[in-house]
Amino acid sequence: MNHDAAGGLSSSGYTFDNVVDWLNQTAPFEWRTFLLERLNGTVREAPLRGIEAGGWKLIYSNVEPEILKQLEKAHKSDLLWPEWDALAPVDVRYSIGLFLSEDGAVIDVDREGPGFKAGITPGMRVLEVNGKTFSPASLHAAIAASAGGAPLDMEIRSNGHEKKISIDYHGGEKYPHLVRNATNPDVLGEIIASHPK
Numbered sequence: 001m002n003h004d005a006a007g008g009l010s011s012s013g014y015t016f017d018n019v020v021d022w023l024n025q026t027a028p029f030e031w032r033t034f035l036l037e038r039l040n041g042t043v044r045e046a047p048l049r050g051i052e053a054g055g056w057k058l059i060y061s062n063v064e065p066e067i068l069k070q071l072e073k074a075h076k077s078d079l080l081w082p083e084w085d086a087l088a089p090v091d092v093r094y095s096i097g098l099f100l101s102e103d104g105a106v107i108d109v110d111r112e113g114p115g116f117k118a119g120i121t122p123g124m125r126v127l128e129v130n131g132k133t134f135s136p137a138s139l140h141a142a143i144a145a146s147a148g149g150a151p152l153d154m155e156i157r158s159n160g161h162e163k164k165i166s167i168d169y170h171g172g173e174k175y176p177h178l179v180r181n182a183t184n185p186d187v188l189g190e191i192i193a194s195h196p197k
Contacts, residue, residue: 044112054188057181060094062144062173090136095143095174096152096167100126104134114169120156127162128155140173147172 016035023031048058068091089107090100097113100106104126109116120126130145130153132138146152152167180186 051178051188052181053184054191055181055184055186056178056188059177059179060174061177062147062175063177064173064175065177068175090139092139092143092173094176095171096169100139102136114167118165118167120154120165120167121158124156124158126154127157129153143169144173146170 020031020035023029046058051058071091090098090102092098092100093108093110093113096115097110098106098115098120099108106120106122106124106126109120109122126134126139128134129138129142130151132142134154142150142152146169149170152169154165154167156163156165180189
């Protein structure tokens with residue numbers, strides 16, 4: 001805020017160059033490049049450099065994290081999305097790229113994932129997985145078996161018609177985890193520890 005000629009307060013804008021100059025005065029750095037990359041660029045990968053600099057790294061394993069289990073329970077109890085009454089989502093986004101209801105309705109699809117590439121889109125319903133009636137358990141078992149080379153075949157209902165779809169995926173179950181990277185100081189852990197529980 002600035003003072004105008006009458007002594008009152010007036011607002012004045014600032015430019016991108018102003019912000020870069022102020023940041024450089026505070027902490028010299030390649031702020032222009034840093035900000036332009038984030039304002040104008042897009043990347044497929046998650047922005048992990050801050051987490052990695054903080055002493056952690058992202059890995060994937062076949063063990064479902066406790067936080068995802070808790071989120072599924074929250075969905076089941078209608079705490080997060082009441083309009084999804086009794087949908088109890090099945091989250092297999094990190095393997096085949098699908099987010100489904102407990103009865104097989106496709107809620108969301110990762111457009112870069114194997115499910116979408118096979119032709120699965122929101123609004124469809126999975127009826128069978130590898131010849132077995134769809135259930136969260138049958139889907140998880142089929143995805144797990146894919147790591148050993150088993151097929152991942154589904155019967156889908158779309159617009160009142162049923163069709164067979166094969167998903168080209170052989171990676172087994174896949175979930176994200178943050179793990180400690182001892183080559184960097186645990187800055188992230190210090191930040192978390194500094195906040196009261």
